[in-house]
Amino acid sequence: MTLRDVAREAGVSIKTVSRVVNGEREVNPETAARVSEVLSRLRYRPNELARSLKGRRSRTIGLMIADISNPFYSGCAKAVEEVARERGYAVILCASAEDARTEREYVDLLVQRRVEGLLLVPAADGHEYLRQEQTAGLAVVALDRPIAGLPTDAVIVQNRAGTRRAVQHLIEHGHRRIAFVGAGKGLYTTRKRLEGYREALREAGLEELVRLEAPDASSAAGRMRELLALNTPPTAVFAANNLITLGVLQALERAGARVPEDVALVGFDDFALAAVLRPRLTLVRQPADELGRRAARLLIDRLENKLPPTPRRIVLPTELIIRESCGCQPNP
Amino acid sequence: MTLRDVAREAGVSIKTVSRVVNGEREVNPETAARVSEVLSRLRYRPNELARSLKGRRSRTIGLMIADISNPFYSGCAKAVEEVARERGYAVILCASAEDARTEREYVDLLVQRRVEGLLLVPAADGHEYLRQEQTAGLAVVALDRPIAGLPTDAVIVQNRAGTRRAVQHLIEHGHRRIAFVGAGKGLYTTRKRLEGYREALREAGLEELVRLEAPDASSAAGRMRELLALNTPPTAVFAANNLITLGVLQALERAGARVPEDVALVGFDDFALAAVLRPRLTLVRQPADELGRRAARLLIDRLENKLPPTPRRIVLPTELIIRESCGCQPNP
DNA sequence: TTGTACGCGTTATCAA
């Protein structure tokens, strides 16, 4: 069903049908009625591909995350999808698995499909190629992490301050030997959280104890085992993301260490079951949904020229959710 | 950068460039080399919109689920995305929130964008409209639930048998009063799981105790509270999905009921933290990733005419993962 | 108020 089919059936020109479809004024009510009737009878639906080809607006955006099965990203994705739907945009889902090459291939695919914008959780590094896409007209909004060396809009959270507060809390509990388990220096979020950790330790005159290279739960468990095997193992641990929190937890349990009595634990990124686990986990909450929502709005506003041209950086607050794994009393 | 630009720069015709881009044989190696050089120098990338408009192949599919933040769906989505990427398809992410109208609007959006196929977790009912889309050429594969009244490919799991086995396990533990908490009769999966529950009870000559209307964790908690308030409350509960499992668990805890001593619990749909919770949860595992993978492959094979025309139904096995919440001994 | 003609970027046809 094309405009032509409808036009023939209704005995008018293509353009007249087009006018009716797009609700333009200048059309005789009677003609409009007749055309409308045919339109719905033939179940005409505009070909958005053709529209985009003509008008340079695909009303489609790309969402690039590392792994949709990670609840943090799926929380973002959910919010992105909602905003996009409300505003009439389609979202193409891309998962980079933190791999720069996959990411780049996906960007290619998106550009070829002429998406108008990209919501990107950038994989480790090498985003120079994005600059070209940007100058070629692709709107880019960084999500969760800014893009190194590339000025774009970005929506991130208070990584440093949030972590610092959390580690201070452990110090307030009297811990003097506090470890940090993080994903890897390549990640912006890890670096920032590490900064916060260091600040808190320095303020208290404590020595740092850092283990990186924990990209997933099982390697995090490995790092934790290493820490426990030390001559003077830590009495508290800060886990730099949700996967690491789980890995650390499992390692502690396997080792028979009680939380928080033997080793206290605080982590970054709250998740649904954190309040159901025993002990309840004390975590730094970052608002995944708000992150996704703000980023999507920012991107679409950008696409619709509702924003001044200078890149905007939005930093959302984090909050320390105090439960029990830090050593605080169980809340009745 | 269009074919025309490249053609001009290389001093050949558009069609010749097109041939080179598409790797067609009949082109002089020298010309091809020259064109290739210009192609990469100008960073030409084909406009897939134009291609699709011409060739009727958008290499794009839609994925409609209820809620991407539910780990079951995000597990499916992850696998779908992987398969699609491998095979060169883009995935448009749609979340229906189990709402028939939202679903329908989304299908409209997808059709207008000329997606070739749809991977659908159908919301409650009213899918007659899909028949038209289907005859108009849209390939549809049902995911997790078949589509009532519409013959399509479908990839589902053993809901009935899996539940029956799980309930039998509770019976083997000596329970005589076993409740079922489910989402709603409108859902195929709820109905099938309810069937399995009933079969197991009937075989054992037990009376059923069913609570539905638990679309989310907090309403499931409500249903569980009702059950606990009964004169003779159940000694065991079957929770029909992951959200319900959590709701039930929370209600039990709030009520101070120990699991499994006071009330045993088995649920449908395993999740990452089930083995970390105390007690460890005994659950019917359904392979979300395999579900997504098989469905995506089925759809794409269908699109590429690699399948006989009759709709195919794939039923994946479920597995009872026995941990502790059923009353079995902790595994060291 | 309505219609004609062109162009978006591509592939397909057919002639050179």
Place this chain on the structure above:
DNA sequence: TTGATAACGCGTACAA
């Protein structure tokens, strides 16, 4: 082996 030209379905400029 190459190229001119016509589609694909739509919107836009301009006429009628």
